[in-house]
Amino acid sequence: MDFDFLPEEQKFADEVDAWLVENHDPEVMDHHRENFTQLSDTPERRAFMKKLAAKGWLGMSWPKEFGGQEIEGVYEYILNEALSKHASPQIGKGVGIIGKTLIRHGNDFLKQKFLPMVLDADVEFAVGYSEPEAGSDAANMQLKAEKVDGGWLLNGQKMWTTSAHFADWYWVGARTDPDKKKHDGLSLFLVNMDNPNLEVQSLPTIGKDTTNQVFFDDVFVPDEYLVGQRGKGFQMISEALDLERFTMFTLSPIANRSEVLVDWVKQATRDDEPLKNDTNVRRTIAHIVTDTAVAKALSTRFVCAAKSGGKPPTIQSSQYKLFTTSLSQRVCKDALDIQGHEGAIMEGQDDAPLRGRFEGAYRATMNETVGGGSSEIQKNIIARRHLGLPKNF
Amino acid sequence: MDLDLSEEQQMVIDMTKAMLEEHCPTQLVRDMEDDPKGVPDALWKQMSELGLNGLLIPESYGGGGLGTLEGAFLYEELGRAMAPVPHFVSCVMSAKLLLAAGSDDQKKAWLPKIADGSAILTPAWLEPSRGFGEKGVSLEAKADGDGFTLSGRKRSVPYASVADRLIVLARTDAGIDLFLVDPNASGVQMKQLLSQGREPQYQIDFEGVSVSATDRIGAAGTGWATFNEVMLEGIILLAAQAVGGADRCLKETVDYANERVQFDKPLGAFQALAHYMADASTSIDGGRVLVHEAAWNASEGRSVARFGPMAKLFCCEAYRETTRVCAQIWGGVAFTIEYDQQMFFRRAKQLQLSWWDTPYLEELIAADVLD
Numbered sequence: 135m136d137f138d139f140l141p142e143e144q145k146f147a148d149e150v151d152a153w154l155v156e157n158h159d160p161e162v163m164d165h166h167r168e169n170f171t172q173l174s175d176t177p178e179r180r181a182f183m184k185k186l187a188a189k190g191w192l193g194m195s196w197p198k199e200f201g202g203q204e205i206e207g208v209y210e211y212i213l214n215e216a217l218s219k220h221a222s223p224q225i226g227k228g229v230g231i232i233g234k235t236l237i238r239h240g241n242d243f244l245k246q247k248f249l250p251m252v253l254d255a256d257v258e259f260a261v262g263y264s265e266p267e268a269g270s271d272a273a274n275m276q277l278k279a280e281k282v283d284g285g286w287l288l289n290g291q292k293m294w295t296t297s298a299h300f301a302d303w304y305w306v307g308a309r310t311d312p313d314k315k316k317h318d319g320l321s322l323f324l325v326n327m328d329n330p331n332l333e334v335q336s337l338p339t340i341g342k343d344t345t346n347q348v349f350f351d352d353v354f355v356p357d358e359y360l361v362g363q364r365g366k367g368f369q370m371i372s373e374a375l376d377l378e379r380f381t382m383f384t385l386s387p388i389a390n391r392s393e394v395l396v397d398w399v400k401q402a403t404r405d406d407e408p409l410k411n412d413t414n415v416r417r418t419i420a421h422i423v424t425d426t427a428v429a430k431a432l433s434t435r436f437v438c439a440a441k442s443g444g445k446p447p448t449i450q451s452s453q454y455k456l457f458t459t460s461l462s463q464r465v466c467k468d469a470l471d472i473q474g475h476e477g478a479i480m481e482g483q484d485d486a487p488l489r490g491r492f493e494g495a496y497r498a499t500m501n502e503t504v505g506g507g508s509s510e511i512q513k514n515i516i517a518r519r520h521l522g523l524p525k526n527f
Numbered sequence: 528m529d530l531d532l533s534e535e536q537q538m539v540i541d542m543t544k545a546m547l548e549e550h551c552p553t554q555l556v557r558d559m560e561d562d563p564k565g566v567p568d569a570l571w572k573q574m575s576e577l578g579l580n581g582l583l584i585p586e587s588y589g590g591g592g593l594g595t596l597e598g599a600f601l602y603e604e605l606g607r608a609m610a611p612v613p614h615f616v617s618c619v620m621s622a623k624l625l626l627a628a629g630s631d632d633q634k635k636a637w638l639p640k641i642a643d644g645s646a647i648l649t650p651a652w653l654e655p656s657r658g659f660g661e662k663g664v665s666l667e668a669k670a671d672g673d674g675f676t677l678s679g680r681k682r683s684v685p686y687a688s689v690a691d692r693l694i695v696l697a698r699t700d701a702g703i704d705l706f707l708v709d710p711n712a713s714g715v716q717m718k719q720l721l722s723q724g725r726e727p728q729y730q731i732d733f734e735g736v737s738v739s740a741t742d743r744i745g746a747a748g749t750g751w752a753t754f755n756e757v758m759l760e761g762i763i764l765l766a767a768q769a770v771g772g773a774d775r776c777l778k779e780t781v782d783y784a785n786e787r788v789q790f791d792k793p794l795g796a797f798q799a800l801a802h803y804m805a806d807a808s809t810s811i812d813g814g815r816v817l818v819h820e821a822a823w824n825a826s827e828g829r830s831v832a833r834f835g836p837m838a839k840l841f842c843c844e845a846y847r848e849t850t851r852v853c854a855q856i857w858g859g860v861a862f863t864i865e866y867d868q869q870m871f872f873r874r875a876k877q878l879q880l881s882w883w884d885t886p887y888l889e890e891l892i893a894a895d896v897l898d
Contacts, residue, residue, distance in 0.1 A: 135536075135596065136529050137820050143528075208528070396896055416893035417886070423896050424837040431816035432809070438530045453809040513805035514798070521781050521804055523795035 137434065139212070146209060150191070150216040157185065158220070165221040165390065166481065166491060168498035169383075170343040172217075172224040174258055175300045179223045183255035186225070193229050193253045200237055200245065201253045207440055219386035227259045227297075228252040231374040232305050235322075239362030239370055244324065248303075260301035260327065262292040262348060263371060269293075270511050272307075273317045273368050277350060279308035286310070286323065286360065288353040294505070298334045298346035301327050307367050320367035324359045341498040373446065375507065383455055383502065385426075385433050388462050391495060392426050395419075395469045398488055409472070418468045426465075429458045449520040456512040459502035466496040530816065532600075535593070539582070540600045546573055547608040553867055559611035563719055564689050565727030566612050571644055580618045581642025585626070588638035594826035595760055599767040599818050606771025609874060611726060613647050613686035619764060621648035621694055623757040624705060628745030633707065637692070646691040651681040651708070651731055652754075659887045661703065661751045666733065668697035668704060675699065675706065675743075677714075677736040683881075687717050687729035694744065695733070701748030706738045713737075724877030758883065759835040763821045765882055766838035769846035769875070770815045776846075776871040777807050780853040794856060803852035810845035817841060833895045840888040843879040850875045 139147060154163075161178045164171065174183045186192060194209050196202025210225060217224045233252045236244055251257040268274040277290035288308055298304065304325040311319035325332070333349040362370055396419060402409040409415055432454040439447035469492035470477035481490030503509045517523040532540070550573045559565050574580050583598050584590025598619070605614065622641050625634050640646035657663040666679030677697055687693065693708045710717065714736040717729040745753050781804060784795035794800050821834035850872040854861035861868040879885060 135531060135533075135819060135823055137823050139528055400897060410897045416897065417889045419896055420840070420889040420892035423833075423892055424841050427820075427834075427837050428810075428813040428817050428841055431820060432813045434528060434820070435530065435812065435816050438528060441529070442531075453812055456805075457809050457813060510798070510802070513802040516805035516808060517795070517801035521795075521801075521808060523781065523784060523801050523804065524793050526796045526798045526801045 139208075143208060143212060147212045147216060150213055151219075153189070154216060154220040154222060157182075163220050163222040165387075165394075166489075166494055167221065167342050168387065168495050169502065170341070170498070171221040171387075172226055173297060173300075173343070174223040174226075174255075175297070175343075180255070180258070183223055187253060187255040192225055192255060193233060193249075196229075196233065196237060196249075200249050208437055211437055211440075215384050215386045218384040219390060221387075221390075224384070227261055227305070228255075228257060231261065232259050235361065235370050235374050238373075239366070241358060241360075243358045244361065248324070257303060258297060258301045260295050260297040260304050260346075260348075262295050262298075262304055262306040264294040265291060266293055270508055272371070273320065275307050275309055275320055277306065277308040278312075279310045279321060279323065279355075281310070282354070285354055285356040288323070288325070288350045288355060290350050292348040292350075295334075295346045295348050296343075298327070298348050299336055299344060303327060304332070304348070305361075307371060310364050310367075314365065317368045318365050320371075321364045322361035322367045322370055323355050324361060325353060325355055329353050339501070341501060342494065383458055383462075383506065385429055385458065388429065388458065388465060389426060391462075391465050391469070391492070392422050394488065394491060395422070395465065395472070399472065402487070404474070415472055418472060422465055422468060425457075425461050429454070429461050432457055449516060452507075452512040452515045453520075455506065456509050456516070459499075460509065462499045462502050463496075466492050466499050470496055530819070536597055536600055539593070539597050540604065542577055543579065543601055543604040546577055546579075547604055547610060551608045551610050553609070553870070556609045556611055556870065560725035561721055561727075563727060565686060566689060570610070571612060574612060574614070575642075575644030580614065580644045583619060584622050584638055584642045588634060588642060590622075590638070590642040594822075595763055596819065596822040596826040598764050599822040602764040602767035603771035603774070603815070603818075606768030606773075607775045609772065609870060613649060613689065615761070615764065615768075616649035616685050617641055617647045617690075619761050620650050620757060621692075623761065624650070624694055624744060624753060627757055628705070628749060628753040630741070630744075632741070633744060637707075640691075647686060647689050648692045648694060648707075649684060649686050649690045650754075651684045651687070651693040651695045653681065653683050655680055655682050659883050661755075664696045664698055664703050664751070666695065666697045668695075668699045668706065668738075670700065671737065674737055674739040675704075677706065677708065677733040677738060679733055681731045681733070683720065683722070684717075684729045684731055685726055687731060688719070688727055693731070696750060696754060699747065703750040703754075704747060705744040705750040705753065707742040707744065708733075708736060708738055722877060723880075724874045726877075759831050760825050762835050762839040762882055763818060763825060763831065765878060766814070766818045766821070766842035769839075769842040769878055770811060770818055772871055772874060772878075773807070773811050773814075773842075773846040773849040776849055776853050776868070776875075777804060777811060779867070780804065780856050784856055800856050803855060807845070807849040807852055810841075811849065814838075814842040814845045833892060836883070836888040836891040836895075839883065840885060840892065843875070844885070846871075846875040847879050 162182045174180050193202045194205050195207045198204050214224050263272055265275050279286045279288050304327050306323050306325050307320050309319050310321040331351045331353045335347050336344040399410050436447050436450040436454050439450045473487045476487050479486035481494035550570045578591050581590030582593050586592040668675040668677050690710055695706045695708045714734040717731045720728045720730050722728045785793050787794045818838045821838040824834050825831045857868050860866045
């Protein structure tokens with residue numbers, strides 16, 4: 135047992151950290167963006183990702199034949215935690231869900247077209263699984279993919295596509311075989327976001343960013359853009375989601391919020407008394423710090439399970455996601471409770487405590503226990519696959 | 528970073544599991560509840576023979592010389608079995624107090640006997656209407672010639688009836704000191720206090736009890752610092768014990784939820800119940816790694832001033848909450864003496880209230896973070 139990184143892992147963590155300090159840019163790195171810091175949604179952030187690519191830090195765990203370095207996934211974990219600690223964009227869907235699925239299941243054309251673009255940070259993806267009738271019931275996608283000469287014709291609607299308003303390519307699940315059972319009738323496609331028959335409508339949120347609904351009206355997708363085998367879409371999606379849960383919810387932002395809160399509490403006063411002397415405040419801080427250590431323990435569990443090879447760490451990732459997203463919200467709620475009436479002063483104003491960091495974070499983290507598989511879905515996974523309880527829905 | 532077990536660690540787990548399965552059935556645990564001695568001789572002998580009582584004591588004193596991490600594996604199993612043994616008071620707290628501050632003579636006299644189980648020592652610490660902190664120790668040790676005279680009352684002293692020596696925390700002119708006291712000495716009187724977890728606990732009155740200067744552990748006025756340091760590491764093992772108890776409580780409940788049918792479905796097929804169990808498993812699995820991280824830090828010689836309290840705070844609450852939700856799944860039978868669930872339910876709360884409770888641990892963590 136060892137809770138430290140290996141010397142070479144620690145060296146890499148230090149190197150990334152130093153590089154991020156050196157390359158600090160407030161346009162790119164902004165803690166007030168909370169979870170949306172991970173997106174490369176502006177020219178400045180895309181330029182930053184190009185610099186990251188030039189360092190050779192994209193696709194490190196990929197096989198060498200596809201331009202990777204075949205090093206352990208723990209390096210990508212270290213990298214992503216460092217990136218999120220500095221509130222910079224993260225290696226995301228391209229290296230993770232999409233790149234790794236293409237490597238395992240994609241045809242040669244797709245591999246040759248997309249993998250180099252991912253490694254060079256020349257492409258941003260959006261992922262489209264959710265639909266009006268397919269929320270937690272992800273396998274219930276109804277977006278229709280009809281076989282036509284030379285390709286497929288897609289019709290229907292996607293919901294909650296985070297990056298659709300700036301992405302270049304769309305990774306989409308669609309129903310190719312309506313006569314088969316619901317899990318067996320789905321396939322995956324890559325769709326060019328420039329397609330004129332796609333319509334993206336933004337949905338403003340109470341967080342910092344927008345999400346989108348996307349309408350497909352006779353969108354033609356050539357045959358070669360079908361990913362993997364027809365009918366295997368849901369299998370590939372499930373496999374890749376195990377990876378997403380972990381990369382989507384890094385621990386560093388929570389650790390960062392805890393530190394910011396502790397530093398603020400140390401210097402704040404109420405009725406001329408130091409706030410840190412308040413027993414309730416002290417209790418709250420003790421629990422935040424303890425629960426953050428537990429979240430770290432659950433992430434250690436995940437990373438070690440992933441390192442050991444074998445089965446994908448589905449259970450560990452579900453437990454981590456369940457615990458961590460709820461902690462993330464609790465930290466924001468507790469911070470506002472500690473700040474009292476001033477906690478409600480809206481973010482961005484100098485008169486708000488910490489310029490309203492926690493007022494904003496309270497809103498921005500609301501979605502964490504829903505997106506990427508809700509807490510209830512995680513509990514179903516843990517109950518069935520970890521505890522061996524019967525199907526409960 | 529890895530969570531792999533060494534061969535030695537795996538051996539501690541396998542050996543302890545096998546021994547407890549054979550020598551510590553639940554019926555034995557029930558039989559020991561409220562028993563004035565509270566420890567079955569055969570089980571204690573087995574633990575001694577397997578080297579478990581000396582596990583954390585250096586080899587030079589006849590022990591196994593293993594660290595807190597190995598101790599955590601042992602304690603998860605002791606917690607799982609609800610083993611009714613004075614291991615924590617004697618082989619952890621007393622042994623570590625002696626090791627930290629005892630004289631050569633004291634160490635030579637007691638450590639080999641603690642390691643082979645032939646002597647049991649227990650700290651006499653808490654007092655009526657007083658707390659867990661330094662201020663809580665008010666029992667007076669008055670300088671008297673070459674020695675001291677002890678007067679006052681101690682409460683909730685575990686396994687005092689089988690102890691060969693008490694380690695009494697007492698207040699002197701210099702501060703707090705630790706004294707080795709023979710429970711049969713003149714002026715010592717004890718009476719059993721029944722407790723929620725049903726381990727034997729005693730209230731002890733000291734009326735002018737004479738102890739010699741050579742029975743003080745450590746230099747004058749250093750007793751609290753010694754006790755505090757030993758506690759910070761010791762509570763990691765209690766956190767492991769909580770994880771073991773919670774884990775077994777949950778496993779037995781999951782089995783029941785798979786068998787018991789209502790509304791034509793097994794209980795586990797109801798989300799309201801399945802989600803209780805999923806939450807409990809997440810706390811237990813996370814708590815276990817936190818315990819291991821704390822114990823690993825202790826074994827590496829790093830400070831556990833924050834990790835120790837965090838581990839006990841989190842795991843004791845995870846244990847208590849697990850027993851609460853499991854009772855919801857068992858339904859009415861959880862409330863009956865006949866079923867085992869109530870044994871976990873009572874022990875979980877007692878463990879949380881003992882050896883630094885929630886508010887005390889919260890304050891230790893807050894002080895480490897904020898002050």
